[in-house]
Amino acid sequence: MNEFVATVVRGLGNGSIYALLALGFVIxxxxxxxxxxxxxxxxxxxxLLVSYLVVSMNFFLAVLVALLLVALLGAGVERLALRPxxxxxxxxxxxxxxxxxxxxxxxxxxxxxxxxxxxxxxxGLGQVDVLGVKIDQRHLATLVTTLVVVAALFAFYRWxxxxxxxxxxxxxxxxxxxxxxxxxxxxSLSWALAAALAGxxxxxxxxxxxxxxxxWLTALKALPVIILGGLDSLGGAVVAGxxxxxxxxxxxxxxxxxxxxxxxxxxxxxPYLLMLLVLLVRPYGLFGTREVERI
Amino acid sequence: xxxxxxxxxxxxxxxxxxxxxxNDAPQTQEGESGVKFDVGVTKEPCPAAIxxxxxxxxxxxxxxxxxxxxKALGVPITESQKAFWKRVNEAGGIGAYEVDATKYVKxxxxxxxxxxxVYAEIKPDVLGLAQTLGSPTTAAILADLKSSNVIGVxxxxxxxxxxxxxxxxxxxxxxxESMNSVDFAAETLKSKTVAAVHFPGDYxxxxxxxxxxxxxxxxxxxxxxxxxxxxxxxGAAIQKLLAAKPDLVILSTGPTEAATIVGGAxxxxxxxxxxxxSPTWNPALLxxxxxxxxxxxxxxxxxxxxxGTDTAGHKALAGAVDPATFKAAPNDxxxxxxxxxxxxxxxxQKAVDAKDLTRAGLLAAVKSxxxxxxxxxxxxxxxxxxxxxxxxxxxxxxxxKVDPSAPTGVxxxxxxxxxxxxxxxxxxxxxxx
Numbered sequence: 001m002n003e004f005v006a007t008v009v010r011g012l013g014n015g016s017i018y019a020l021l022a023l024g025f026v027i028x029x030x031x032x033x034x035x036x037x038x039x040x041x042x043x044x045x046x047x048l049l050v051s052y053l054v055v056s057m058n059f060f061l062a063v064l065v066a067l068l069l070v071a072l073l074g075a076g077v078e079r080l081a082l083r084p085x086x087x088x089x090x091x092x093x094x095x096x097x098x099x100x101x102x103x104x105x106x107x108x109x110x111x112x113x114x115x116x117x118x119x120x121x122x123x124g125l126g127q128v129d130v131l132g133v134k135i136d137q138r139h140l141a142t143l144v145t146t147l148v149v150v151a152a153l154f155a156f157y158r159w160x161x162x163x164x165x166x167x168x169x170x171x172x173x174x175x176x177x178x179x180x181x182x183x184x185x186x187x188s189l190s191w192a193l194a195a196a197l198a199g200x201x202x203x204x205x206x207x208x209x210x211x212x213x214x215x216w217l218t219a220l221k222a223l224p225v226i227i228l229g230g231l232d233s234l235g236g237a238v239v240a241g242x243x244x245x246x247x248x249x250x251x252x253x254x255x256x257x258x259x260x261x262x263x264x265x266x267x268x269x270x271p272y273l274l275m276l277l278v279l280l281v282r283p284y285g286l287f288g289t290r291e292v293e294r295i
Numbered sequence: 296x297x298x299x300x301x302x303x304x305x306x307x308x309x310x311x312x313x314x315x316x317x318n319d320a321p322q323t324q325e326g327e328s329g330v331k332f333d334v335g336v337t338k339e340p341c342p343a344a345i346x347x348x349x350x351x352x353x354x355x356x357x358x359x360x361x362x363x364x365x366k367a368l369g370v371p372i373t374e375s376q377k378a379f380w381k382r383v384n385e386a387g388g389i390g391a392y393e394v395d396a397t398k399y400v401k402x403x404x405x406x407x408x409x410x411x412x413v414y415a416e417i418k419p420d421v422l423g424l425a426q427t428l429g430s431p432t433t434a435a436i437l438a439d440l441k442s443s444n445v446i447g448v449x450x451x452x453x454x455x456x457x458x459x460x461x462x463x464x465x466x467x468x469x470x471x472e473s474m475n476s477v478d479f480a481a482e483t484l485k486s487k488t489v490a491a492v493h494f495p496g497d498y499x500x501x502x503x504x505x506x507x508x509x510x511x512x513x514x515x516x517x518x519x520x521x522x523x524x525x526x527x528x529x530g531a532a533i534q535k536l537l538a539a540k541p542d543l544v545i546l547s548t549g550p551t552e553a554a555t556i557v558g559g560a561x562x563x564x565x566x567x568x569x570x571x572x573s574p575t576w577n578p579a580l581l582x583x584x585x586x587x588x589x590x591x592x593x594x595x596x597x598x599x600x601x602x603g604t605d606t607a608g609h610k611a612l613a614g615a616v617d618p619a620t621f622k623a624a625p626n627d628x629x630x631x632x633x634x635x636x637x638x639x640x641x642x643x644q645k646a647v648d649a650k651d652l653t654r655a656g657l658l659a660a661v662k663s664x665x666x667x668x669x670x671x672x673x674x675x676x677x678x679x680x681x682x683x684x685x686x687x688x689x690x691x692x693x694x695x696k697v698d699p700s701a702p703t704g705v706x707x708x709x710x711x712x713x714x715x716x717x718x719x720x721x722x723x724x725x726x727x728x
Contacts, residue, residue, distance in 0.1 A: 003534065010530045017527070106362070114367040114624045115579035116551060124584030125558040134563060209526055209554045209583045214364050218527060252531030265495060265523035267531065 005133045007253045008246055013139025015245020016146035020201035021222035022229065022237035023153065024194030029231050030170040031190035034090050037097045038077065039198045040219035041104035046070045046199020047119070047206040047215070048108050054120035062120070063203055067196045074195025075188040082191070083184065109213050116210040123207055142204040149200065150238050157234070162189065170232070224275035230288020240286065244271045323653055326350055328391045332652040335422030341395040345384050350392045352643060352652070354380070355399040355421035357413055358428040358450065363405030364524070364549065367577065368628040369428050372450050373400060375632030376425050378615035383640055390647035396425045403428060407435035418445065423657060425639060426450050426632070430497045433462075444654040446642065446661055448635050452598060453497045455725040457684040463638050463661055466598025466673060469498060469572055470726035471717045472692040473505030473545050476570040476596045478714025479694055481513040484568055486542035490518040492532050492556060493547040497727055502547035502572050504726035509716040516541075522548060526555045533559040536567075544569045550577035557593050558585030570694065573597040578625050578704035581697070595695045595705050599673050602630045603702035606671030627703045634672050641667045641678060674711060685722040
């Protein structure tokens, strides 16, 4: 039983990272109706900045400074590379985000170098005993931080004026504009938030052993998460991220017991199988808005 | 038919005949010293020639240089090979030729398709490949290497290479290396149970196959634990290790995965010993939170001794590589690139001596190599490329222990040895097939 609980918590830890990444995708999609493929680059940039800043300051302060810088980077990318493309086909804008991802990751990789950079986090590989179950501190820290960030994000969207403006712009840009909402500012803020969330995911992903160039591949797991949760659902991103993390962990640990086919690295395809299943039954995701189209 | 039309038809027919009879085979030429050559050899000096009177042998290099998963190995391997051939040229070259391994260096991004494309690009200009990094990438060009008699030095250690004449591998492969590791642990650490934690594919599966063979030979219980790349994907492997509780674990993953597994298992009270194949190690891991666990529980198996070992070859390597560059990122990729170059040098020398530096001539020279002078980095017998795979495969490996004071964080614990399993193993096919 203890082993099962430890597996679930590990899944929730990884799932929190997927959820943070997916939230960024959803925020950008809600504001611009575009899937941003630049999220892996922001994830790597956040982790890289912390690995450099932590040499001269406290880890938590380094995380705050790094997230601020990555948010500025996200807003800058939106202003310089995306804003001029408004009105152009969504496909074109999505391809531009792909280019942005490659450019930023190439620069980030040159700073990571060939080795593994240390994050200086206080958790390392340490564990904590919770009711007799040994749980990795970093998984617990990731889960708690994600829950706090998600609560703050939902509160921001629900109760702040800017959050209201973002919801209005997401619902109908022209009406929001007529009501005095600066849609351009909403775009910038969306990109800044998405970049910061990806940066935070990168930081937690690199805790433990460290940051290396191949870590960006993990960000791709956010794609099945957003399809599962619904492209425009913040709550869906969180639920789907955590669910996929847990299912992945359970299949990885116990899949082989059911049948040898489900052992080994079968757990890697589970998120995509779930995605396919959901696409067949609910093409807009479990929590996504069903679009009504005039025929 | 008018006369004009008749002439036109005759011209077209003549042209068709000419094109049809065109000889696609590379033209063989002869140098001043009477050496025959065809592709990738010129009478003109190399771009950075030391002796402008000498001709040039061009060797290509296809490596993981920018964004692939093995960039940390590919970059130092390539730099080391450039330094190796520079040293050869400074010592007088190969007969009347110098060797250039800098002009045709290409990045494969560890992608078989890109590997194939860049190979096609440089193939008309090079005699052979000083480096072809990766097993799946090299497999993508293997058919053409064979049909064109192009010799390639692989930057990988799969047991399949022993069955290919055009592949000029050095040192033992993952399969025999793992057999020796299990024999070492059975004898020295008194291990009774063993698990292989490995990536899928001809790297991890080759090591796991060797582990399984040696486990059976030693009467040990064997557990197979395949795992996937990525730090966040190692939880299940750790859990399976904790459940199986083996005395010994043979690792064939990447460095971060290995550290996650060793560190994570140790945190949960795992007491077994780990031996990782050479790609599982990166000295930067000694700065990670897994360092205490690695120091206590990890050993590294390898086809040769690490950087800084006291042999003539290692000293020459240390003298040729910029100390500041090495110190910034210490890596045994330098050692590998250097060692892999020795048999190519021996084959080129033999081909020049036989006055046949054509691709076919170089292949014949390779197939006749009985020994290679590795300047002590490998026994000379490792350079046998004649005979059946089972006769010529090199079965010795070494075991190193973590030593933070060593240049690359590991120091030899057991020098070259062949375990009893590897010695008796009938090598008739690649271990993982």
